[in-house]
Amino acid sequence: MKAKISLLNFTRVFCSMRNAVQNAKPYSEVPTVSVPKFILRNLPGGKYYKKSLKEIQESFYNEFGNIFKLPAMFGKPEMIFIYKADDFETTSRAEGALPIRMSFDTLKYYRATKQSEVYAEYGSLATSDGEKWYKTRSQVNPIMLQPKVVQMYTKQIDEVSKEFVQIMRDIKDDKNEMPKDFKDYISRWSIESIATIAVEKRLNILSGKTDDERGKKFINVTLQFFEKLSDFEMKPSIWRYYETKAFKELMEVYDSMTSIIFSYVDEAIKRFENEETKGTNEIQEESVLRKLLKVNKNLAFVVASDLLVSDLTTSVVVFTLYLLAKNPEKQEKLRSELMSIMTNKNSPIKSENMKNLPYLRAVIKESLRIFPIGSGNTRNLSKDVVLAGYHVPKDTMVFMNAYIELSNPKYYPEPEKFIPERWLRDEKYENWRSKEINPFAFLPFGFGARSCIGKRFGELQIENIIMNIIRNFKLEWNYPDMKVRSLLANFPDSDLKFKITEV
Numbered sequence: 001m002k003a004k005i006s007l008l009n010f011t012r013v014f015c016s017m018r019n020a021v022q023n024a025k026p027y028s029e030v031p032t033v034s035v036p037k038f039i040l041r042n043l044p045g046g047k048y049y050k051k052s053l054k055e056i057q058e059s060f061y062n063e064f065g066n067i068f069k070l071p072a073m074f075g076k077p078e079m080i081f082i083y084k085a086d087d088f089e090t091t092s093r094a095e096g097a098l099p100i101r102m103s104f105d106t107l108k109y110y111r112a113t114k115q116s117e118v119y120a121e122y123g124s125l126a127t128s129d130g131e132k133w134y135k136t137r138s139q140v141n142p143i144m145l146q147p148k149v150v151q152m153y154t155k156q157i158d159e160v161s162k163e164f165v166q167i168m169r170d171i172k173d174d175k176n177e178m179p180k181d182f183k184d185y186i187s188r189w190s191i192e193s194i195a196t197i198a199v200e201k202r203l204n205i206l207s208g209k210t211d212d213e214r215g216k217k218f219i220n221v222t223l224q225f226f227e228k229l230s231d232f233e234m235k236p237s238i239w240r241y242y243e244t245k246a247f248k249e250l251m252e253v254y255d256s257m258t259s260i261i262f263s264y265v266d267e268a269i270k271r272f273e274n275e276e277t278k279g280t281n282e283i284q285e286e287s288v289l290r291k292l293l294k295v296n297k298n299l300a301f302v303v304a305s306d307l308l309v310s311d312l313t314t315s316v317v318v319f320t321l322y323l324l325a326k327n328p329e330k331q332e333k334l335r336s337e338l339m340s341i342m343t344n345k346n347s348p349i350k351s352e353n354m355k356n357l358p359y360l361r362a363v364i365k366e367s368l369r370i371f372p373i374g375s376g377n378t379r380n381l382s383k384d385v386v387l388a389g390y391h392v393p394k395d396t397m398v399f400m401n402a403y404i405e406l407s408n409p410k411y412y413p414e415p416e417k418f419i420p421e422r423w424l425r426d427e428k429y430e431n432w433r434s435k436e437i438n439p440f441a442f443l444p445f446g447f448g449a450r451s452c453i454g455k456r457f458g459e460l461q462i463e464n465i466i467m468n469i470i471r472n473f474k475l476e477w478n479y480p481d482m483k484v485r486s487l488l489a490n491f492p493d494s495d496l497k498f499k500i501t502e503v
């Protein structure tokens with residue numbers, strides 16, 4: 001009987017999906033602009049000229065509504081833009097067993113042509129698809145998503161953050177403000193802490209004043225990496241047909257980063273071998289790098305390179321500090337939570353101290369809502385679906401733009417306000433968050449089998465640095481609102497002159 005009912009249900013769902021596809025408006029009628037019109041709009045005087053990715057996508061929404069088709073051009077496929085959480089859900093659930101996300105084409109090209117041997121068996125998590133992606137991901141999941149493995153790094157991450165706090169004291173000016181280029185300090189903090197995981201090495205680049213030539217070069221190319229890569233991904237370019245000067249420069253950046261990362265992994269291998277012969281290996285639980293090396297040396301190269309180029313924590317930290325600086329009462333509430341757990345502001349933060357911090361987690365979530373790290377996520381459809389009332393066929397790339405829902409007052413009352421309380425499970429605050437919210441409206445780390453592999457490490461890094469800074473300093477922001485630069489990810493675009501006062 002049970003089997004009969006579920007078969008009946010399945011048939012009903014299947015038929016209703018088929019009917020929905022049949023009753024939908026045809027794909028050819030999805031609102032769009034022609035290629036010449038789109039190019040004209042990007043030229044001086046045009047609607048999209050010098051506009052950020054965020055502004056251009058919002059302009060699609062304002063002009064065309066819930067769905068827009070960007071035609072194929074310059075070697076890039078046609079793409080659909082959608083804006084509603086229900087459509088994000090339909091798209092995400094149609095991702096198939098081997099999900100495909102829009103990739104960084106130039107990095108993909110570099111790895112396929114210049115590093116083909118290393119990438120022959122294990123694909124990159126960030127830039128490959130299909131079976132090769134899966135081969136890597138299935139090895140890495142049980143290592144990187146295991147809380148026990150992540151917790152092992154709390155001590156190293158905490159040491160890096162504590163050194164960073166000291167550097168903040170050293171670099172403050174006579175008004176107790178951080179220097180204009182404070183963002184570069186935070187970027188170096190982010191690279192330094194992820195290197196303790198990816199290549200098990202302290203790079204000692206926090207202050208930016210290292211004597212180590214390799215470390216200096218690594219900072220230099222890493223700071224250029226995202227900007228240069230975004231340029232090629234976002235703007236029309238002929239690199240597929242002709243290698244321009246800018247393209248050659250980009251390849252050099254990839255080359256330097258890759259060879260430095262590989263040299264760090266090689267060094268780690270020698271270090272581990274030495275420890276084994278001398279019997280000095282004190283690590284109780286095997287580290288990420290050791291576990292990867294046990295499987296295959298190239299797997300370790302591939303994953304270390306992915307981890308060192310995929311980290312988005314810098315922007316999250318800057319935006320969170322900014323929101324706390326602008327909202328002193330929320331900052332004070334967070335400080336009380338932290339001080340109630342650890343009364344000594346300089347005590348080491350251990351994993352047991354990080355278990356019960358609901359307000360800290362709510363602060364970070366609210367920061368990711370107000371300042372999402374990217375404009376959205378992408379998925380290739382593994383089957384035909386209906387989006388915003390239109391039939392969209394299998395194998396279409398869909399861009400799920402996050403901004404509209406994240407600032408939708410229906411879901412988040414007074415969306416422009418920084419209200420971490422929205423995320424607390426406390427009836428007192430339930431007016432700040434709608435019960436009808438579709439969870440697909442807020443997916444900062446993506447969805448499903450292809451979601452962020454660094455989520456737990458990223459959270460550990462972000463929570464730890466925020467804890468250390470807020471326990472030590474009162475933060476103020478005495479300047480006009482921070483500007484945001486929207487490349488493939490979002491970055492602060494103002495001088496980060498936070499004022500700090502010792503707590």
Ligand code: HEM
Pocket residue numbers: 101125126137194306307308310311312313316373377378443444445446447448449450451452453454455457458459462
């Ligand atoms: C707060 C910080 C971070 C945010 C908001 C973030 C967000 C994301 C998002 C949205 C994706 C795409 C997921 C999808 O397609 O469903 C992603 C993928 C990825 N992230 Fe993160 N990430 C963060 C930190 C990190 C860190 C610290 C690492 C490295 C340790 C990392 C490594 C990766 C990698 C390798 C992928 C590709 C995974 C795959 O396709 O299999 N991320 N991240």
